[in-house]
Amino acid sequence: MKGISYSRYGGPEVLEYGELRDPKVGPDQVLVEVRAAAVNPVDWKCREGYLDGLLDAVFPVIPGWDVSGVVVRPGAAVSEFSAGDEVIGYVREDFLSRGTFAEYVAAPVRTLARKPRNLSFEEAAGLPLAGLTAYQVLVKVLGAGRGDTVLVHAAAGGVGSLAVQIAVHLGARVIGTASERNHDYVRGLGGEPVTYGEGLAERVRGLAPEGVDAVFDTIGGDTLTASAHLLASGGRLASIADPEVVSHGGRYHFVRPDAGDLAELTRLAEQGAVGVHVQETFPLARAADAHRLNQEGRTRGKIVVTPGGGTGGPS
Template sequence: MKAISYSSFGDAGVLEYGERPDPKVGPDTVLVKVRAAAVNPVDRQAREGNLDGLLDTVFPVIPGWDVSGVVVQPGVAVDEFAVGDEVIGYVREDFLSRGTFAEYVAAPVRTLARKPLSLSFEEAAGLPLAGLTAYQVLHRTLRVREGDTVLVHAAAGGVGSLAVQLARHAGCRVIGTASERNHEHLRTLGAQPVEYGDGLADRLRALAPDGIDAAFDTVGGEALRASAETLAPDGRLASIVDTEVFSYGGRYAFVRPDAQDLAHLAELAEQGIVSVHVDRVFPLAETAEAHRLNAEGRTRGKIVVTVDWDAPEG
């Protein structure tokens, strides 16, 4: 099969497009023919070796954890999915090697859910990792409640935009940090936009004089400090990027594959409660360029890589 892989840590230049062996289908996995795979900031962290202390790396590595596609072969013990089922997945194992930037991926059933019919394959590929991160942080880590004032950093990005929608669905007031060019987009999602940069804590106090009930940090550094400074007395703080959150009494979160959570997100998408904005689409052979663009950190929504193929009949 055609795939993207790398044999050493480094910048996007280590990514190579070429032939890799087809994946083996285990008893509780399904072989998915990939239609699209989304790029996430964690892909760069993995490629540069920054996750080497958390996850073992087996070179060569096919990157990517997000996928949308079609089941072409269920494992012998799988009865959850059949040939022809359209699926989405956050296909993360406990080591780095067998990712989703390829024509095929063998996905454990615990990582999959049925694809929302209302989303294109490109949109659907952007839902799993970002959606699960947003959902699990809001509802498991921060435990948001109706009426809370919730702060979401980088609110126009992949995780942030879904967090805004999910928090609004939970009945929360949402304040979102973003660059000026994305403020109107945030308003359409139901968030009150606020500019990044110097003076952020003062701007947040002006918007929420009684304090922030729940702060969702996706940026770290100064954004994290401003969040901690503007919490309500019983406010909760979580970060997905900066372990300094512990020094502020907050919690660090790392998204987990969860088929039930993913199915719930798919249902919310089907109902039109959450949507995925796709900013750019690249063919599989141009994954390195997609990685470079994602590293700039100015994307609205998701960058997606697609695999061209003819869908099976029947």
Template sequence: MKAITYRSYGGPDVLEYGEVPEPKLGADQVLVRVRASSVNPVDWKIQAGYLDSAMDAVFPVIPGWDVAGVVERVGIGITEFEPGYEVIGYVREDMVSRGTFAEYVAAPVRTLARKPRNLTFEQAAGLPLAGLTAYQALTRALDVQPGETVLVHAAAGGVGSLAVQIAVALGARVIGTAGEQNHDFLRSLGAEPVRYGEGLAARVRALAPEGVDAVLDLIGGEALQASPALLGPGGRLASAAEPTVLGLGGRFVFVRPDAADLAALTDLAEIGRLKVEVAATFPLRRAADAQRLNAEGHTRGKVVVTVP
């Protein structure tokens, strides 16, 4: 099968497009014919070796954790899916080796759910990792309740745009930070936009004089450091960008595969409460270009890799 691989740590230039063996299928795995995947910052951070102390890599590595595709075969222990089913998945295993930038992936059943019927494969591929990060942060780390006010930093990005919609679906009021060029986009998702930069705290306070109930940080840096002062009494802070949030009294979010959470995202998409913004698509052989665009950090929504 065709796949993207890398044989050593490095930037986009270490990615190779070529033939690799089709994956073997375990008893509790599903062989998915990949139609689309998406690029996440964690992909190129792992590839650069930044997480080498935390995650073992078995070279050559096929990058990618998101998938939207069609079930080709199922393992002998699988009853949840059959060949022909359309699925999405956050296919993360305990080591980095067999990813989703390929024509096929053998996905543990615990990482999969039914694909939303109203999303294209390209849109659906942008949902798993980003959607699960937002969903688990809002429902678990922050325990957002109806009527609360939530501040989302980097609200127009891949995770942020989904977090805004999920928080709105939970019944929260949402304030989102973003560049001014994305303010109308955030309004269309149900958020009240504020711009980044000097004076951010004052702009947020103008919208929430008593402080916000929860902050979800997706960018780190100055935005994260300013967040504790924006919380009202009993306010909660979580970050999916920097573990330093722990020193600020908040919680760090590292997304976990969860079939039930994925199914909840599918349900939200199918009732029209959750849509995926696709910033750009690239064919599999141009995965390096997709990675470069994602690493720039200025895209609105998801960068998607398609598989013929």
């Protein structure tokens, strides 16, 4: 099969497009023909070696954790899916090697759910990692709900845009930080935009004089520190970017695969409660360019790669 891989840590230039070994399908795995795979910041952080202290890399590494595609063959112990089923997945294992930037991926069944019928494969590929992150933080960590005012940072990004939509669906009022050019986009998601940078705390206080009930931090550093001071009495703070959040009385969250949570995201998508904006789509052979664009940190929604028809792959 064709795919992208890297044999050492480094910049986008270490990504190579070519023939890869066909994946073996274990008893609890599902062979998926990849129709689209989304790019996430964690992909280039893994490629650069920033997660080497956390995850072993078995080179060559195929990058990518997000996928949408079609089941080719379920493993011997899998009864949840059949050949021809359309699925999405956050295909993360506890090591780096077998990713989704290829024509086929053998995905553990615990990482998969049915694809939303109303989303294209490209849109659906952007839902798993970002959607699970947003859902798990808002529901399981912050307990956001009706009557809450929630501050979401980087509200136009992949995680932030889904967090705004999910929080609105939960009945919360949402204030979202974003650059000026993305304010209309954030409004369209249901949020109230405020601009990044100096004076952010004052701008948020202007919208929520008594403070906010919950903060979803996706940036860390000074933004996290400022956020801690914007909380109302009894407010909750969570970060996916900075473990120092615990020193401010908050919680750090690293998203985990969860088939039940992913199925809930499919339900929300089919209800029209959440959608995915795809900023740009690249052919798999140009995955390095997709990584470069994502690494610039100004993505609205998601960046996606598509491998094509998958001819010549496993049968």
